[in-house]
Amino acid sequence: MIVLNCAQGSPEWHQARAGVITASMFVVARSRTGGLDEKQQAYVTAMRSGMSEGAARDLAGYRAAPKAESIQRAIEGLPVGDFSEAAKAYAFRLAIERISGMPLDESFETYAMRRGHELEPAARREHEIASGHMVQRAGFVLSGDHLFGASADGLIGKDGGSEYKCLISPERLQRIYIDGDASEFMDQVQGCMWLTARKWWDFCVYCPAMEIIDKHLWMRTYQRDDEYIDQMVEELAEFEKLVTHYETTLRMKEAV
Known part of the structure; x- marks a missing residue:
């Protein structure tokens, strides 16, 4: 420094x-706009915490693994939205x-x-x-x-x-x-x-x-x-x- x-x-x-x-x-x-909604954020948080995909999906209320690009970016720690x-x-x-x-x-x-x-x-x-x-x-x-x-x-x-x-x-x-x-x-x-x-x-x-x-x-x-x-x-x-x-x-x- x-x-x-x-x-x-x-x-x-x-x-x-x-x-x-x-x-x-x-x-x-x-600060960004167009980010994740509450359900998507719950899934991302669970996945980033080390939870299994199935458990994260159940926790967030998904029947199948979400495929949205924004969710994948968030899981990888990349910024989402504009x-x-x-x-x-x-x-x-x-x-x-x-x-x-x-x-x-x-x-x-x-x-x-x-x-x-x-x-x-x-x-x-x-x-x-x-x-x-x-x-x-x-x-x-x-x-x-x-x-x-x-x-x-x-x-x-x-x-x-x-x-x-x-x-x-x-x-x-x-x-x-x-x-x-x-x-x-x-x-x-x-x-x-x-x-x-x-x-x-x-x-x-x-x-x-x-x-x-x-x-x-x-x-x-x-x-x-x-x-x-x-x-x-x-x-x-x-x-x-x-x-x-x-x-x-x-x-x-x-x-x-």
Whole structure:
């Protein structure tokens, strides 16, 4: 990995991210439409878990083995369906950034992003107190080929890292605090472990409004899941091909 020691939100940070598929957007890059229905997914999950074809068929409710190409692709671990419109838009933006060498958003920062950057030092301090870890700020981490990157909020020792979210959406806070569900952030968490070659990651939600009941820091430690990462990397490689396709098409049009 390549570690760039630049402050998140700084001009250098925005420049480093230009044209790079970033961990916070992995979930968008992997999003697809026209995927498997519930019955097909049950069959694929059973087959990939090592269940026999007959048992998988019975579990999913098939009388005969399904022959759909999408099911066979899914069993082989290949992506199914077409990229979502959000994924296509993101790929096109990256293609333009690779051509220009500059961030297309021109360092635009939403209120939520600005709030996150402002509260991150406090979140890191609360995490250090709660966990006993000393957290090293990491800036931006790049893969060796400069195609993928992550704004790792912290690195811990040789094996760990940390991510801080300062959420304000009641719906997202409810999923975290009530349901204990941080699945929407797992691509980012596992992506950071992939790019930094770490074994575990502390995912933290910092909500100052909850301090009055001493629940302003929600923290869970997630272990590296190589099976999850392998699947994610395969799908990200497909997305990268889409970015390259857009870039090649744009350059060809320019030449004409």
